[in-house]
Amino acid sequence: MIAQPFASPDDIRATFCTALSNMYKQEVPLYGDLIELVNDVNAEIKKIKPDLWEIGDRLNVERHGAIRLGTPAELSMISRLFRQMGMYPVGYYDLSTSGVPVHSTAFRPKTTSSLDKNPFRIFTSLLRLELIPDLQLRAEAAEILSQRDIFHPVVRELVSKAEDQGGLNAEDAQELVQHSLETFKWHDRALVSEDVYDQLKKTHPLLADIVGFKGPHINHLTPRTLDIDAVQRMMAERGIPPKKVIEGPPVRECPILLRQTSFQALTEPILFAGASPGETSQGLHRARFGEIESRGAALTREGHALYQSLMKQAGSFTPTDNNDIWQSKLSRTFSPFPDTWDSIRRANLAYFRYSLSSAFEGTIQSGCSLDQLIKEGKVTFTPIVYEDFLPASAAGIFQSNLGEHSKLTTEGLNAREEMELSLGRKIQDYFDLYEEIQRNSLREVQRLTGCRL
Known part of the structure; x- marks a missing residue:
C-alpha cells in the first residue's frame, strides 16, 4: 500500500480560513454584508489605481481573526493546532497597559511563500487572572475554566497523530479543519448563572x-480593504453601524503599518444556567463584531519609534471628535514622517524587498552602489507588507466594543516568559522576520550585480 502524502500546512490553513469565514457569515449575517462592501470598494480602487503596490491574489482571501482564551493549557493546545496549519506565535502584545486583562500573540505564517499562499492570522489573547483584584472571583473563574474543554476530542487525536508522524494526509487534514471549527463557533448557552455572569461583567x-461560555468563539473576522476611509463612510449607508474613528496612523500616500475599524459589537440573546438542572434564564451579551483592516509597509525599529512618538503627540480623540476631525489632526501631527517611498527608504524607516528590473543588462557592475542602480532604474524596491498588529489599535478595538468598566492594572510579572512556557517556544520578534526578508533580497541583488550595499 502506497502511503498518502502529507497535506501542506499552507493548504490546511487556507481551507480553515475559508471554512471559518463561511461559518461566521452564517452566525453573523452583518459580517457577510461587510465582506460585500469591502469587495465592492476594493474592485473600484483597483480600477482607479491598477498599479497599487502589493495587491496580488491574496487580497481576496486576506483575513485575520481574534479569539480570547482562558487558561495556559488552552493556549498550549491551540499552539499545537495552529502549528499544523503553518501558523506560529509572532509578536507579544501586553494589553493590560490599556486596562484590558489579557496579553496576546498573533499566530501567523512566517515565510514569504506561505504568506503569499494564504496570510491568515489569528490574534490570540490569554486571560491574566492575576490582574483580577477580587480574590474570591479570581478563584471562582479559575475553577469554571478548569472544568471546560474547548477542543473536540478528534482535534486532540489528530494533532497528536500529526506530531507523531510529521503531518496529516488530505482526509485527516479535512477532518481536523471540520472539528477545529467547534472551538470557534458561537455558543448561546452560558456556562454560568446570571449572578456569576453579572459579577464577572462588573469586574x-x-x-x-x-469565562462565561463553553468556548472562546471567534469574536471577529477581518477582511483587508484598499481604502478603509471609503469603507468607514459607506458602512452607515449600508446599515452597518461603524466604530467612531479609524485606529492607527492617518491616511497617507505611502500607507504604513495597520489601520483598523469595525462595526459595533452585536447584542445577542443568551441562556444562563438556572439553579436547578435543566433550568435556564434569558439574558444578553455583547462580544462579536466585524472588523476591517488596511495594511501598509512594515516599519523598521526606527520607523516604529517615530510612529509611536507621533501617536503620543496626537494624544487621544475626544468625545466631540468624529473620524474626519481625528484624521485631520493625525495628518498634521504626522507631517514629520516622510511620505514618499524613496524618502522613507533613505531614512531607514520601513523595510523593502529589492529586485532587478528589466533595465539591468545582466553584466556585473562591481563597485557600483545600490543607490546608483536604483537611480538608473536597474534595481527596484517594494515595501514589505506589515503582517502584524498594533498594541494601541488592538486595545482600542477591544475597548470600543466592551462598554464602561474600571481599568485593571498589572502586577509587574514577567508575563511574556509565562506565555512562552505555555506556547512551548519563544515568541518570534517580527522585526527580525522583516529584516531577514529585506537582507535576503539585498544579498541576491548584490550577488547578481556586484554592487556595494
Missing part, C-alpha cells in the same frame, strides 16, 4: 466573555 466585560 470587566472581557472576563465575562472569556
Whole structure:
C-alpha cells in the first residue's frame, strides 16, 4: 500500500480560513454584508489605481481573526493546532497597559511563500487572572475554566497523530479543519448563572466573555480593504453601524503599518444556567463584531519609534471628535514622517524587498552602489507588507466594543516568559522576520550585480 502524502500546512490553513469565514457569515449575517462592501470598494480602487503596490491574489482571501482564551493549557493546545496549519506565535502584545486583562500573540505564517499562499492570522489573547483584584472571583473563574474543554476530542487525536508522524494526509487534514471549527463557533448557552455572569461583567466585560461560555468563539473576522476611509463612510449607508474613528496612523500616500475599524459589537440573546438542572434564564451579551483592516509597509525599529512618538503627540480623540476631525489632526501631527517611498527608504524607516528590473543588462557592475542602480532604474524596491498588529489599535478595538468598566492594572510579572512556557517556544520578534526578508533580497541583488550595499 502506497502511503498518502502529507497535506501542506499552507493548504490546511487556507481551507480553515475559508471554512471559518463561511461559518461566521452564517452566525453573523452583518459580517457577510461587510465582506460585500469591502469587495465592492476594493474592485473600484483597483480600477482607479491598477498599479497599487502589493495587491496580488491574496487580497481576496486576506483575513485575520481574534479569539480570547482562558487558561495556559488552552493556549498550549491551540499552539499545537495552529502549528499544523503553518501558523506560529509572532509578536507579544501586553494589553493590560490599556486596562484590558489579557496579553496576546498573533499566530501567523512566517515565510514569504506561505504568506503569499494564504496570510491568515489569528490574534490570540490569554486571560491574566492575576490582574483580577477580587480574590474570591479570581478563584471562582479559575475553577469554571478548569472544568471546560474547548477542543473536540478528534482535534486532540489528530494533532497528536500529526506530531507523531510529521503531518496529516488530505482526509485527516479535512477532518481536523471540520472539528477545529467547534472551538470557534458561537455558543448561546452560558456556562454560568446570571449572578456569576453579572459579577464577572462588573469586574470587566472581557472576563465575562472569556469565562462565561463553553468556548472562546471567534469574536471577529477581518477582511483587508484598499481604502478603509471609503469603507468607514459607506458602512452607515449600508446599515452597518461603524466604530467612531479609524485606529492607527492617518491616511497617507505611502500607507504604513495597520489601520483598523469595525462595526459595533452585536447584542445577542443568551441562556444562563438556572439553579436547578435543566433550568435556564434569558439574558444578553455583547462580544462579536466585524472588523476591517488596511495594511501598509512594515516599519523598521526606527520607523516604529517615530510612529509611536507621533501617536503620543496626537494624544487621544475626544468625545466631540468624529473620524474626519481625528484624521485631520493625525495628518498634521504626522507631517514629520516622510511620505514618499524613496524618502522613507533613505531614512531607514520601513523595510523593502529589492529586485532587478528589466533595465539591468545582466553584466556585473562591481563597485557600483545600490543607490546608483536604483537611480538608473536597474534595481527596484517594494515595501514589505506589515503582517502584524498594533498594541494601541488592538486595545482600542477591544475597548470600543466592551462598554464602561474600571481599568485593571498589572502586577509587574514577567508575563511574556509565562506565555512562552505555555506556547512551548519563544515568541518570534517580527522585526527580525522583516529584516531577514529585506537582507535576503539585498544579498541576491548584490550577488547578481556586484554592487556595494
